[in-house]
Amino acid sequence: MRYSRMPIEVESPEEYGYGNIRFNLSESSIADQSLASFGLEIPDLTLLYGEHRGSPGLRELIASVDPSLGINDVLICGGAAGALFIVATAVLGKDDHLVVVRPNYATNLETPRAIGCGIALIDLAFEDGFALDPDRIEQAITPSTKLVSITCPHNPTGTSIAEAELRRIVEITARHGVLLLVDETYRDLSLATPLPIAASLGSHVISVSSLSKAFGAPGIRVGWIINSDPALQELFLAAKEQISICGSVINEWVAEGILRQKRAFLTRTLAEWRRRLDRIAEWLEGRTCWNG
Numbered sequence: 001m002r003y004s005r006m007p008i009e010v011e012s013p014e015e016y017g018y019g020n021i022r023f024n025l026s027e028s029s030i031a032d033q034s035l036a037s038f039g040l041e042i043p044d045l046t047l048l049y050g051e052h053r054g055s056p057g058l059r060e061l062i063a064s065v066d067p068s069l070g071i072n073d074v075l076i077c078g079g080a081a082g083a084l085f086i087v088a089t090a091v092l093g094k095d096d097h098l099v100v101v102r103p104n105y106a107t108n109l110e111t112p113r114a115i116g117c118g119i120a121l122i123d124l125a126f127e128d129g130f131a132l133d134p135d136r137i138e139q140a141i142t143p144s145t146k147l148v149s150i151t152c153p154h155n156p157t158g159t160s161i162a163e164a165e166l167r168r169i170v171e172i173t174a175r176h177g178v179l180l181l182v183d184e185t186y187r188d189l190s191l192a193t194p195l196p197i198a199a200s201l202g203s204h205v206i207s208v209s210s211l212s213k214a215f216g217a218p219g220i221r222v223g224w225i226i227n228s229d230p231a232l233q234e235l236f237l238a239a240k241e242q243i244s245i246c247g248s249v250i251n252e253w254v255a256e257g258i259l260r261q262k263r264a265f266l267t268r269t270l271a272e273w274r275r276r277l278d279r280i281a282e283w284l285e286g287r288t289c290w291n292g
C-alpha cells in the first residue's frame with residue numbers, strides 16, 4: 001500500500017478549522033448532534049474488548065431494516081470510511097481489477113489506487129444529469145474484475161439511481177461472478193422512498209453505511225458492512241481484527257442509543273430537508289439563467 005493524504009481530508013473543515021469558515025455551503029452531513037440532543041447520558045460501562053463483530057444490540061438494529069437480513073450479516077466498522085477500507089483491502093490485490101464510478105467519495109477511489117489494482121472509471125457527466133448507465137458498467141468488466149463499486153445516493157451530486165437500475169447492476173455483477181459494493185452512506189437521507197438495502201438483493205452485494213451523515217454523529221466513528229455471505233463476512237472480520245480487533249464499547253453504546261430513535265429522528269430531519277429544498281427551488285424559480 002502506498003498512502004498519500006487525500007485533498008478532501010487536507011481541506012476538510014475540521015482540519016482547516018471550523019473557526020476559519022464563515023459560510024459553510026458544502027457541508028455533507030446534517031448539523032453535528034450532541035449526546036444531549038439524543039437524550040443520552042453515558043453510564044458506567046465496563047471498558048472491555050467488545051464483541052469483534054460489534055455489539056449484538058447494535059447489529060440487530062441495523063439488520064432490522066430488512067427482514068431478509070440477520071445480525072450475522074452486519075459487521076461494525078470505524079465509520080463508513082473504515083468499512084470501505086476493509087472491503088477494498090480484503091477483496092482487491094495488485095493483479096485485480098475494479099470498476100468504479102467517478103466522481104466519488106475519495107476513499108472509494110484512493111484506497112484501490114493505494115493498493116495498485118487495475119481501475120476502470122465510469123465517469124458521470126453533468127450533461128447526462130449524472131445518470132449511471134448499467135450497460136457501461138457491464139462493458140467495463142474484464143476477466144480480472146473482482147469488484148464493481150458504486151455510491152448511491154451519490155456523493156457529490158446527490159443523484160440516485162432507480163430501483164430497476166440497481167437490480168440490473170446486481171444482476172450484471174452476479175452473471176459475471178463479480179462482487180458489488182454499494183456505498184449507501186446517504187441512504188437514510190433519501191427524500192424519495194429509499195432503495196432496498198443493496199446487500200439484501202444478493203450474497204455477492206456488499207452495503208456500506210454509517211451514522212455520520214443522516215444522524216450528524218461522525219465523531220463516534222460508527223459505520224458498518226452488510227453482506228450475507230458468511231465466508232466474505234469472515235474475511236472482512238479478519239481485516240477488522242488486524243486493524244482494531246473490535247470497536248469502542250462507548251461508541252457502540254451511543255450508536256445503539258441513536259438508532260433506537262431512528263424513525264422519529266429521520267422524520268424530523270427529512271421534513272426540515274424538504275422545507276429547505278422547497279425554499280431553494282422557490283428562490284431558483286425567481287432567477288433568470290446565467291446566460292439567459
Ligand SMILES: Cc1ncc(COP(=O)(O)O)c(C=O)c1O
Binds near residue numbers: 078185209211
Ligand atoms: C459517500 C460517502 N461514503 C463514506 C463516507 C465516510 O463517512 P464516515 O464518516 O462514516 O466514515 C463519506 C463521507 O463523506 C461519504 O460521503
